[in-house]
Amino acid sequence: MRFGICYYPEHWPPERWEADAQLMQQAGITLIRVAEFAWSVIQPTADQYEWQWLDDVIALFGRYGIDTMIGTPTATPPIWLTRQHPDILHVDSNLQPREHGGRKHYCPNSPTYRAHSHTIVTKMVERYGQHPHVVGWQIDNEFGESNSARCYCTHCEAAFHQWLRERYSAIATLNEAWGAVFWSQTYSEWAQIPLPSDNNPRPNPSHKLDYYRFASDSFVSYQAEQIAILRTHAPHHVVTHNYMGLFPELDCFDLARPLDFAAWDNYPTGFPDQWRDMIDDTQANYAYDVGDPGVMGLAHALMYGLKQRPYWVMEQQCGHINWGKMNPRSRPGTPRLWTWHAVAEGADTIVYFRWRATVLAHENYHSGLLKQDGTPDVGYRDLLMLQQERALLDETAAQPNAAAVAILFSYDDLWAQELQPHRHDWHYLQAIYNWYDALRRQGINVHLVNDTADLAPYSTLIAPSAHIVTDPLVAKLTEYAQKGGTVILGVRSGFKTESNRVTERPLPGQLRDLVGATVVDWSPLPDNVTVTLSCNILSGTAGYWLEHLETETAEAVATTADGTVLTRNQVGDGQLFYVGWWPTSGQIQDLMAHLGVTSDVLLPAGVVHKRRGERSILLNFTDQVQVVHLGDRVVSIAPRDVAVVTR
Numbered sequence: 001m002r003f004g005i006c007y008y009p010e011h012w013p014p015e016r017w018e019a020d021a022q023l024m025q026q027a028g029i030t031l032i033r034v035a036e037f038a039w040s041v042i043q044p045t046a047d048q049y050e051w052q053w054l055d056d057v058i059a060l061f062g063r064y065g066i067d068t069m070i071g072t073p074t075a076t077p078p079i080w081l082t083r084q085h086p087d088i089l090h091v092d093s094n095l096q097p098r099e100h101g102g103r104k105h106y107c108p109n110s111p112t113y114r115a116h117s118h119t120i121v122t123k124m125v126e127r128y129g130q131h132p133h134v135v136g137w138q139i140d141n142e143f144g145e146s147n148s149a150r151c152y153c154t155h156c157e158a159a160f161h162q163w164l165r166e167r168y169s170a171i172a173t174l175n176e177a178w179g180a181v182f183w184s185q186t187y188s189e190w191a192q193i194p195l196p197s198d199n200n201p202r203p204n205p206s207h208k209l210d211y212y213r214f215a216s217d218s219f220v221s222y223q224a225e226q227i228a229i230l231r232t233h234a235p236h237h238v239v240t241h242n243y244m245g246l247f248p249e250l251d252c253f254d255l256a257r258p259l260d261f262a263a264w265d266n267y268p269t270g271f272p273d274q275w276r277d278m279i280d281d282t283q284a285n286y287a288y289d290v291g292d293p294g295v296m297g298l299a300h301a302l303m304y305g306l307k308q309r310p311y312w313v314m315e316q317q318c319g320h321i322n323w324g325k326m327n328p329r330s331r332p333g334t335p336r337l338w339t340w341h342a343v344a345e346g347a348d349t350i351v352y353f354r355w356r357a358t359v360l361a362h363e364n365y366h367s368g369l370l371k372q373d374g375t376p377d378v379g380y381r382d383l384l385m386l387q388q389e390r391a392l393l394d395e396t397a398a399q400p401n402a403a404a405v406a407i408l409f410s411y412d413d414l415w416a417q418e419l420q421p422h423r424h425d426w427h428y429l430q431a432i433y434n435w436y437d438a439l440r441r442q443g444i445n446v447h448l449v450n451d452t453a454d455l456a457p458y459s460t461l462i463a464p465s466a467h468i469v470t471d472p473l474v475a476k477l478t479e480y481a482q483k484g485g486t487v488i489l490g491v492r493s494g495f496k497t498e499s500n501r502v503t504e505r506p507l508p509g510q511l512r513d514l515v516g517a518t519v520v521d522w523s524p525l526p527d528n529v530t531v532t533l534s535c536n537i538l539s540g541t542a543g544y545w546l547e548h549l550e551t552e553t554a555e556a557v558a559t560t561a562d563g564t565v566l567t568r569n570q571v572g573d574g575q576l577f578y579v580g581w582w583p584t585s586g587q588i589q590d591l592m593a594h595l596g597v598t599s600d601v602l603l604p605a606g607v608v609h610k611r612r613g614e615r616s617i618l619l620n621f622t623d624q625v626q627v628v629h630l631g632d633r634v635v636s637i638a639p640r641d642v643a644v645v646t647r
Contacts, residue, residue: 036071318379319367482572
């Protein structure tokens with residue numbers, strides 16, 4: 001594995017660069033990421049290019065054994081471009097164009113912007129595509145950041161109409177798929193179809209789901225243009241993009257497919273603010289400066305699952321951030337803990353953000369490995385500690401990242417349920433998190449995968465809410481079960497067709513034969529209402545959401561006073577369970593124990609276990625000494641510390 005740093009030489013005088021290179025070399029850094037926000041420095045006017053500073057940086061750091069990853073600078077179009085061509089600007093859902101002065105203020109469907117993106121990327125890769133110290137490219141930066149995933153400009157309107165033509169071919173087919181007869185929304189030509197902006201407070205959910213898909217596909221297409229340029233001129237370089245973990249507005253599986261590996265930006269103390277609705281970890285008593293390792297772990301699991309292979313952390317927090325609701329400092333040991341967690345979960349390259357805390361503009365309260373005055377901060381000192389553990393880190397990163405359990409993740413399901421949650425606090429991500437977290441607390445490895453993944457490595461596949469169902473998905477689940485796999489389906493599965501219409505078949509729709517039972521009623525439950533379960537393999541009550549099933553080929557496993565809520569159906573050499581309520585962590589653990597999915601690890605709250613080959617990595621995210629029972633061994637872990645045990 002390797003360590004890198006996000007470096008902004010354009011923010012500092014050239015006289016400082018060599019001192020930076022020396023300090024990086026001492027800390028074991030062998031990679032810098034540069035230039036992803038430097039378009040105006042590289043091209044200060046439409047007809048002028050300034051390359052010498054970047055030539056000098058790459059050459060200087062190369063002399064110190066430090067390679068360069070170049071970011072294409074398209075996340076921040078320069079002022080001359082936005083003023084000369086205002087049609088490139090992103091238009092928000094209130095139909096207001098962005099102003100210059102931030103970032104991500106472009107529309108990916110603007111022909112003008114695509115042309116200028118093509119030019120700047122081509123010129124960069126023509127210059128550096130064969131450079132001996134350049135090893136790869138990061139495309140753009142954090143697609144969708146700053147609420148930019150969905151644009152509502154006239155370019156997007158035209159592109160959306162073309163996307164719909166390609167998807168449906170005939171306007172009558174679209175009307176049928178969308179149920180456009182409802183509220184007299186039937187269209188007679190493509191140009192009549194509006195964008196589902198906030199000017200319409202209640203757009204057709206099928207219409208809006210397709211717009212979400214289109215917006216995601218727009219970035220896939222935009223990214224593909226840059227990939228083609230880079231592959232042509234630098235075929236031996238790696239190409240990636242830095243995603244934002246659990247960011248819900250773009251389909252990261254589609255985006256990651258053509259890349260060499262996935263990468264993401266990991267800011268642990270910012271996650272609790274972003275995902276507070278799905279966190280239920282009051283017993284963990286995490287240290288105040290570590291964030292939430294459950295949410296962090298879920299993002300790591302998704303990034304590994306995007307391509308079912310190791311990934312990079314392209315921006316790893318190394319101190320306090322500046323954009324959370326409350327931004328605590330990082331004490332000595334915390335950046336080391338985050339690094340070990342990322343490596344344990346499947347990262348094989350860690351790039352810290354950032355090298356030196358800036359004195360400039362938007363991020364001048366954001367930490368770097370160095371302070372604003374250029375002296376080492378806590379992150380740099382932790383990195384020196386990590387170099388003493390380098391051999392162990394390398395050995396750990398090289399171990400297999402196997403898992404017996406996979407969780408099926410679908411952006412279509414996420415978007416459809418966001419549009420029609422049916423209860424105000426329903427969150428698809430929380431449904432995913434509940435199952436993941438129950439397994440995490442037992443020290444069981446879990447991967448997140450989509451419906452195109454190879455399922456052969458997994459004995460159990462969990463779909464907490466397989467809401468939108470297609471023929472290929474049914475075929476894939478059937479084949480997986482017939483070959484001996486166990487499928488677990490959760491509530492709201494099979495409810496919708498691909499166009500977001502409710503199925504006309506008895507629920508769970510196309511999954512009914514596979515389930516071997518019919519869902520005869522369903523309902524969210526008020527918070528103060530639960531029903532008692534009768535079951536031999538788990539206990540307690542059912543709440544939040546409840547579905548009753550009428551068995552056919554399936555057997556009833558759990559019942560309430562009103563009927564069956566958990567079924568099991570034999571499918572070839574495998575089986576399928578349908579869980580008709582939102583189970584608790586304990587109930588999930590009991591069900592998994594019944595299936596033989598267990599661990600010999602007894603974890604106290606606040607400790608994370610990750611198995612990598614013959615090693616167990618134990619991470620203590622609390623401020624107390626924690627004792628872990630690892631089979632017949634007892635391991636004591638200091639506060640905010642790591643233990644690596646060979647099994």
